[in-house]
Amino acid sequence: MNEKQFEAFQLGLTRKLSLIQGPPGTGKSAVALNIVQRILEKTSCTILVVTFQKYNLDKFLMDCSALTEKIVRIGGYLGDSRLERFTLDNTVQDPRIHRIRRQCIAQYENLMNIFADKLKINDRNEDHSHDALMHILNEVQKTSLKGQELHQLHLYKECRGARIIGMTTTGIAKYSCLLKLIRPSVVIMEEAENSPECQVITALTEYTQQLIFVGEAKRIGFLKDLHFDIPCRNTSLFERLVENDINNILLNVQHRMHPNISDLVRETLYPDLIDGDNVKSYQPIRGISKNLFCVVLKGLSPNDDSLLEQFPVQNQEKLSKESFHEILFSCSLANYLRQQGYKAHEIVIFTTGSDNEVEALEAFLVLFPLLKDVRVKSMEKFQGQECRILIVSLATTDQNPNIESMSRDDRLCVLLTRAQEGLYIVGQLDLYVEMNETWRKVKENLESKGCIGPILSIKCEKHGCEILAAGVEDFLKFSQEGCPTGTLDKENPCIESN
Numbered sequence: 001m002n003e004k005q006f007e008a009f010q011l012g013l014t015r016k017l018s019l020i021q022g023p024p025g026t027g028k029s030a031v032a033l034n035i036v037q038r039i040l041e042k043t044s045c046t047i048l049v050v051t052f053q054k055y056n057l058d059k060f061l062m063d064c065s066a067l068t069e070k071i072v073r074i075g076g077y078l079g080d081s082r083l084e085r086f087t088l089d090n091t092v093q094d095p096r097i098h099r100i101r102r103q104c105i106a107q108y109e110n111l112m113n114i115f116a117d118k119l120k121i122n123d124r125n126e127d128h129s130h131d132a133l134m135h136i137l138n139e140v141q142k143t144s145l146k147g148q149e150l151h152q153l154h155l156y157k158e159c160r161g162a163r164i165i166g167m168t169t170t171g172i173a174k175y176s177c178l179l180k181l182i183r184p185s186v187v188i189m190e191e192a193e194n195s196p197e198c199q200v201i202t203a204l205t206e207y208t209q210q211l212i213f214v215g216e217a218k219r220i221g222f223l224k225d226l227h228f229d230i231p232c233r234n235t236s237l238f239e240r241l242v243e244n245d246i247n248n249i250l251l252n253v254q255h256r257m258h259p260n261i262s263d264l265v266r267e268t269l270y271p272d273l274i275d276g277d278n279v280k281s282y283q284p285i286r287g288i289s290k291n292l293f294c295v296v297l298k299g300l301s302p303n304d305d306s307l308l309e310q311f312p313v314q315n316q317e318k319l320s321k322e323s324f325h326e327i328l329f330s331c332s333l334a335n336y337l338r339q340q341g342y343k344a345h346e347i348v349i350f351t352t353g354s355d356n357e358v359e360a361l362e363a364f365l366v367l368f369p370l371l372k373d374v375r376v377k378s379m380e381k382f383q384g385q386e387c388r389i390l391i392v393s394l395a396t397t398d399q400n401p402n403i404e405s406m407s408r409d410d411r412l413c414v415l416l417t418r419a420q421e422g423l424y425i426v427g428q429l430d431l432y433v434e435m436n437e438t439w440r441k442v443k444e445n446l447e448s449k450g451c452i453g454p455i456l457s458i459k460c461e462k463h464g465c466e467i468l469a470a471g472v473e474d475f476l477k478f479s480q481e482g483c484p485t486g487t488l489d490k491e492n493p494c495i496e497s498n
């Protein structure tokens with residue numbers, strides 16, 4: 001642990017409320033894990049771990065499984081199969097519980113029928129008592145609640161003896177009754193920027209002694225995308241506590257991004273960010289001269305129409321020709337990196353858009369056999385995660401995309417901090433630069449490093465030839481014919497078959 005991490009570790013163990021925050025890659029989860037380890041060793045407390053995303057819950061619980069076997073993961077199961085043994089079996093075996101639940105369901109159905117009948121009478125007779133309807137609704141609610149509580153009471157048997165309980169924010173709202181029975185004394189809220197008060201409160205019981213928030217105040221909180229009809233602050237409790245500097249430690253040594261990439265973050269969002277030693281020894285990207293580049297394609301390709309025919313993607317008519325070329329360029333670049341020997345799971349194609357853009361990109365991936373297992377992720381789905389090489393597609397499928405919201409600082413922060421070794425941005429950066437001052441600084445930084453332009457310089461690792469990729473055709477030509485030396489040297493092909 002570095003100095004700041006140790007400070008955060010001490011704070012987390014000694015304060016009733018503590019905030020551990022920091023830019024991506026600064027080891028927030030590692031500190032939280034150390035805190036968990038110490039609590040397990042020195043006390044008999046039960047720890048509740050809450051995350052916003054299932055993926056992050058699985059990741060944290062996998063790390064915890066090295067410390068104890070007494071883990072229960074509550075909620076729907078999707079992720080890591082190694083956690084199956086910890087996942088709470090939601091099925092109820094006890095016949096007594098089944099009997100009472102059946103009674104509850106019958107009573108519920110009966111009440112709903114009475115309610116529907118009364119409503120019909122009410123339609124004919126406006127004077128019919130409103131109170132009578134409300135009374136039945138109350139009864140319906142009570143019966144439904146009774147059924148749920150009974151179910152959770154049963155689940156409690158499975159949770160007894162557990163030292164770590166893992167749930168998502170959705171889970172804590174759904175299993176609040178179960179939490180009251182488990183009485184966790186330590187609550188760790190990961191991705192705290194995504195936890196509104198109502199969910200934080202559900203996680204707390206009268207037995208809670210310690211609450212530790214772990215998060216990043218500058219990351220997207222999904223609260224920012226909610227629009228309420230009534231005036232309401234769309235910042236999370238965590239962000240407001242950070243603003244007020246309450247028991248707050250900001251970690252500042254990052255162990256994820258290559259210094260070229262972290263420079264962009266340092267000069268825009270986190271001026272105090274320091275690079276850890278590990279990121280200084282990353283190897284250069286194979287087959288590309290620079291590990292950071294923004295490709296701003298110039299106009300359309302001369303073989304425009306032939307490419308449209310050559311890549312017959314679904315819903316092609318929905319894409320502007322510019323977007324078609326940009327998306328195709330992003331996929332060709334990913335394909336080229338696969339040819340250079342990078343594994344599919346090491347490359348992520350990332351869109352600043354939404355599900356429509358993910359769909360458009362996936363339609364192109366199908367046309368490249370090497371990209372079968374390469375992931376396409378939207379901003380919301382990839383926050384909190386990282387990959388070796390990130391290709392960012394700025395192309396949109398919408399004619400009038402909401403660039404203003406897409407260019408927000410918190411979104412830019414997610415975009416800049418996912419990649420470990422290589423970050424390539426493809427698209428019209430100026431749209432974002434016009435909307436947001438921070439993007440302008442990013443552009444200036446890229447310009448000062450010579451890392452932005454209409455042409456990406458790639459090189460054949462085998463023969464050392466440099467190739468200028470200004471469009472998809474250049475990647476295609478390299479795939480089919482190889483570099484100029486490789487064309488003559490048939491014994492030593494430029495690309496090893498994967």
Ligand SMILES: [Zn+2]
Nearest residue numbers: 460483486494
């Ligand atoms: Zn070659």
